[in-house]
Amino acid sequence: MxxxxxxxxxxxxxxxxxxxxxxxxxxxxxxxxxxxxxxxxxxxxxxxxxxxxxxxxxxxxxxxxxxxxxxxxxxxxLKKESDFNSSSKRIAYILKRLIEYDAPITINDLSEELSVSRGTVTNDINSIRDVIQLYEVKIIGVTNKGLVISGSELNLRLLYINIVLDYFSMERVNEIIKQKILSKCRDLKVPKQSINLLIRVVETSFMRIAQGHNLIDEIKYYQNFISNTDVFEQFIIFLEEEYDITLSSNERDFIGFPFNIYNQGNEPQKEYNFDISAYIFSAMMKKIHGLFIIEFDENKLYEEIKVHLSHLINRLLMRIKAKDLFSIQLEAKYPLSNAMAKVAGQVIEKLIGRPVPDVEISYLTLYFEMALNRGSDSSNKDIAVICHTGRGTAKMIKQQLQRVLGNNVNISVYSQNEVNNELLEKYFAIFTTIPLRQDAITIPVIQLSTIFDDNYVREQWERVERNKTIDSAYIKVLVTNLDDTLNYKENLKKMTDTLEQHLLTDPDFVKRIFKREEIKSTVFDNGIAMPHAINKKSNKVVLNVGKFEAPFLVGSKEVEIVFMIGIPEDAPAVIENVLLEVYEFFFMVVNTPEIKERLLNAKDNAEVKELIRKEVI
The missing domain is CATH 1.10.10.10 (Winged helix-like DNA-binding domain superfamily/Winged helix DNA-binding domain)
Structure with missing residues (x-):
């Protein structure tokens, strides 16, 4: 670099x-x-x-x-002030020459212009080929003439905007025009991150038009949300008058793209056609439900995500990278939501024809996480507050807890002398400022200082809620040692037979498992598989963890661990939460070698269950 x-x-x-x-x-x-x-x-x-x-x-x-x-x-x-000792600036110069001039240019010419050796230019061109491949652009050698650049007009412009203009000054947008554009941007309430991009787009567009390179084709899937607004029409008229040219509808749409890649509220006023977003969302949901048996409010998610998807599509088409605002690794924090977002990204990439960057996956992860969290059990929970200084201080702590935990909790306050085991056993959790001396308390206990940290309480409360879900009342865990002398299908049959022998699944569960496998293999990366189906026998989540002694080849992928999941047909909210925890653990195993190794070394059902509890909670 x-x-x-x-x-x-x-x-x-x-x-x-x-x-x-x-x-x-x-x-x-x-x-x-x-x-x-x-x-x-x-x-x-x-x-x-x-x-x-x-x-x-x-x-x-x-x-x-x-x-x-x-x-x-x-x-x-800083880039513009750098010299040709910088390989990045040399690369930008070579691209500038190739894009601005239609005639072939030789390596000798470039070597002389840059005052570097032919070998250096050759190395730079090899580096350029790696960069422009992402733009579907090529450098082609013409026999006895030199090098030319080949690609669609759209991609050549985007290459010029994103790379060349980082290092070279504007030639067609002078200071007077620039100030007028800035004034128009204030009227249009253009976000700051889009203003510099807009100026680059104007510079590039009028340079290419002057050279006779027009945008002939519409940009597939792209939408100009402000094309019919008066403010945008006035902006186009201003440009046409300044440059004495009439812009085609395709050129207008291209110049407008900096207005259409970020959602900055209602300014300027935008008109959306959500047909494309709806089509992509439907394809995303179909793919996700093909991989996960999981329920959430799709209509609510669509209403929340449709505007984001519209701008996301435009960013991908125009090869604009969204700003990375995430200081945490969302893949580790929200593994299931991140896995769903990656599936959604694959669908978008296939339909739009553009790779979806990691930062866009992160934004999608948050939307899926919000959708899954809405499915959490919203029933009120009873908690006890115990304080050594008496009920007055306990009531003060109660007010703090109510503020942090919301209205879905019923809080009872006690002094130290009022509590006993029988009283406490009826509560979902206990918050206390003192070490409790009662023996055999099975209820989760959260230790507090008198004035506590809100984030600490939220974290502890989430831990308690999740701990309650990984409970024998809601999940049954088995471990099956798999046989490498059998084929994969026979091993799956061995796992379903084990579940049926323990009276945990209905007789047709095995048929549903294999029917799902016929539709799409449930073998994931990193040696993990997750066959799963509806189970009409049990009202619990049933998890059978199958383990091979050595990696076992299934098609082109190796498998070491098989998560076979039986999902209750009519699952209440608490069971949905258990299922989410199992999915979360599954993707932790997929993404984290250390957790995978601990699971492979787990000896029995209890150790597997404890590992799920420890890692997820």
């Missing part, structure tokens, strides 16, 4: 995270502590008087002194 590119990556990370540890920043950049320290020293010299990166108590933070000058830095000032 070129130094200037690393500088911008550092700034982007520090903008998202107000504080970030040395280790986390090193990991994000893939560099050593010594290299990072040197990079930041050099960057601080460039930022002198504008901003400052400081290290305090092993935490990096960014302080901005001159916001206007800092905005210029973010707009690419």
């Amino acid at each position: 070129a130094l200037v590119d690393r500088w911008y990556k550092i700034l982007n990370i520090l903008e998202t995270n107000s504080n970030i540890s040395q280790n986390a920043l090193e990991d994000s950049l893939g560099t050593s502590r010594q290299t990072l320290k040197k990079n930041i020293q050099l960057l601080n010299k460039e930022l002198n008087g504008i901003a400052r990166i400081t290290l305090d108590n092993h935490q990096y933070s960014l302080s901005i002194i001159q916001f206007e000058e800092y905005e210029k830095i973010l707009s690419g000032k």
Whole structure:
């Protein structure tokens, strides 16, 4: 990575995270502590008087002194000021020459213009080929003439916008026109992150039009949400008058795309056609339900996600990366929702023809997590509050708990002398400021200080709620040792027979398992499979964990662990929660080698159940 590119990556990370540890920043950049320290020293010299990166108590933070000058830095000032010693700037220059000039150009010409060797230019072109492959663009050698660039007009423009203009100044948008555009942007209430992009789009569009390269084809799936608004029409008229040209509808739509990639509320007013979003959402749900037997309010999710999907589609089409606002790894925090989001991403990629970046998967993960959480058991729960200083302080703590936990709890308060085992056993959980001396209390106990931290209480409450679900009243766990002398189907039959022998599944459960396998294999990555079907025999979630002694080949994939899940036909909310916990654990095993290893080493049903409880909760 070129130094200037690393500088911008550092700034982007520090903008998202107000504080970030040395280790986390090193990991994000893939560099050593010594290299990072040197990079930041050099960057601080460039930022002198504008901003400052400081290290305090092993935490990096960014302080901005001159916001206007800092905005210029973010707009690419450091890249534009770099010289051809930077490979990134050489790459941008080569792309600029290839896109702006129709005639072939030789490596000798580029070598002379850049004042570098032919070998350096050849290496740069090889690097360019890796970059432009993502844009479906190619560099082609023409015999005895030189190099030309080949790709659709849309992709060539996006390449120019996203790479070339990072390093080179505008030629068609002069300062006067730029100030007029900024004024129009204020009228249109354009978000800050879109203004610089809009100026680049105007520069690129009129450069290509002047060269005779017009957008002939409509952009499939793209929507211009503001095409019929007066403010956008006035903006187009302004551009046509400035450049003395009449723009086609395709050119208008392209120039409008910076307005259509982020949801900034109702300004400017947008008109959505949700047909595409509805079609994609339907395909997403079909794929997800083909992999998971899981229930949530799809209509509610669609209403929440449809606008996001509309902007997401436009971002993918225009190859715009959403800003990564996530300081946590959502895959680890919400494994089931993340797995659903990845499935949704695969569907979108197949339909739209663009890869879905990880940051977009993170946004989808949050939507699915909200949808799943709505399915949680909303029945009121009784909890007890015990305080050593008496009922007065306990009532104060009750008010704090009510604020944190909401109205779905019934809170009773007691002093230390009022409680006994028989009294406490009827409660869902106990909050106490004192160590309880009663023996054999089976109810979850959460220790508090008199004035407690809200986040701590939320975390402990979630732990208690989830702990209650992994209970023998709601789940039955078995372990089956699988036989590598049998084929995979025979091993699945062995697992279903075990469940039926324990009177846990109905006679047709095995048929439903194999019918589901015929529709689509339930073998996932990393040696894990999850055959699952409706079970009409038990009102519990039934989990049979099958384990091979060594990786077992199923088709082209190896399998070590088989999660066979029987799902009650009419599951109440609490059973739905248990099922979610089992799914969460499954994807933890898929994604975390350490947990997978512990599961392989678990000797019996109790150890597997305890591992689920420990990891999920």
